[in-house]
Amino acid sequence: MSTFVAVDIGGTHIRAAAYESDNITPLTHKRTRSHAKEPGTFDRLVQVIESAWPKDRSVEAIGMASPGPLDPLTGVVLATPNIPEWINFPVTEKLSAHFGVPAYLDNDANLAALGEWKFGAGRGHHDVLYLTISTGIGGGVIINDRLLHGYHGLAAELGHVVVLAGGPTCSCGFEGHLEALAAGPAIVRYVREQLEAGVRSELSSVNNLNALEVAEAAKRGDALARSAYERAGEYLGIGVASFLHAFDPSIVIFGGGVSRSGPLLFEPFEASLRAQVFNSRYLENLVITTAALDDDAGLLGALALAQMKQSNQ
């Protein structure tokens, strides 16, 4: 029996959990608010790991999921916008020095893909495309049972692929990316633009609109709200068709808050995907599904990472 500690650095919380081998029910599970904009994130990270550290077992390694950009090959966080003090921050080296065991790092979308492949919706598949859709769009790709990293460790940034050259500006500052057309803020932006253009909607009275409120209005039948999700689903179908042509996976798994909006998004998405795939063979036996691990995908991906790295030693 091997014991691993998994860590997930999220926008609001840092979580740590200890697992025994492949048992996805944790031995221990602790969380703390990340207060990531304030100094001392590394100290809070160490404290939550210590509080989750099993007292009676020998831990083999630590696996950690963090927002990127980061270098999974060296374990260095490059400059994640959520934690301003972590610039070229060698987090695995520091964790390893503190805890005396190897530590491994990868970005949250890659590890959610790995977690779903090993423990969740992607079990039994060898070629997996994972997309998380929330305030941004992140991607993770598994090819022949291996996570796609690329030369610099920056592959699978699938929210930042151009689908509409010259189109709306993305959170990253570039134009026409999938994220700028299909993530939560893109849905909200479209509603705002249409309201400003004089389209009527119950949403005209809502301040600080978010994608969830648009979804609720759509479910009540609001035409503008429905069309905002239809448009996002259509672009998502265009993007995923391109990803099928590029990666040819056997399963597409959707995670993230916006993916929980159900048929509102997925009906137009599937229609668009079928209309855009240029050879119907890509769709043969293709599974399209939502993530099975929910909020635990990052932790379980970090567990899978630590296990995999140790078994490759």
Next chain:
Amino acid sequence: MSTFVAVDIGGTHIRAAAYESDNITPLTHKRTRSHAKEPGTFDRLVQVIESAWPKDRSVEAIGMASPGPLDPLTGVVLATPNIPEWINFPVTEKLSAHFGVPAYLDNDANLAALGEWKFGAGRGHHDVLYLTISTGIGGGVIINDRLLHGYHGLAAELGHVVVLAGGPTCSCGFEGHLEALAAGPAIVRYVREQLEAGVRSELSSVNNLNALEVAEAAKRGDALARSAYERAGEYLGIGVASFLHAFDPSIVIFGGGVSRSGPLLFEPFEASLRAQVFNSRYLENLVITTAALDDDAGLLGALALAQMKQSNQ
């Protein structure tokens, strides 16, 4: 010493060559016109292989490059537009039965990528993006020293990735694909559209325009011809930036006729690529180059395929 026979089915010729181990100078090399629209392509294929078959050596396997779509996993040509009589045609099974040795198949762009990686411009790289630009755009991707195939064997169809949703119609019938914006016919189409719109150019007097004539006019200073290549280069930069974000290769290799147009295409391409990459780290140590094997890329890729398959037996 192992001997292999490599075959390349091109638009105008079928070629076959015998190679000894890793020596890329063939022992024998034969070609015949493919007359691919006429019946009897398989018989012509067998004849040219027989004529290239080395008399005094034992051949270990046959490797074959063909236009797709095809299934590299089963060796079946699905429905290549160039050879109307080959519908779900089990070419490797038939070759193997005739010649009594294993036969392996992959598409021409994948094998050009494999050939460049093993014998050409990509030697020493582990993560390769290969694009061939001529009347279409084909792709081949190598990840961790392995050709990317995907679940159905249809991965890396990079000409058919959407970069401008709702944009011009591609040869495949779908809209906004990279091929419809940056391949030879896209360059010609743009010139025609601009001529029809009244733009002046020396090309207005040319019938049956092709991309090479546009290139020659551009080199003589024709403004419309130059702008057609600039536009193609700009879209190519947008597409390749997305491919860096998706695959993060250490080298991008360009093959095909249009890639021989030099700075006309590659100056605007590189400017566009640099302007579109959303994190400059993708460009660190990135090599951008043209193919080294020219017309032999398919044959040498077929050789590499046969060698690799036999060594994995």
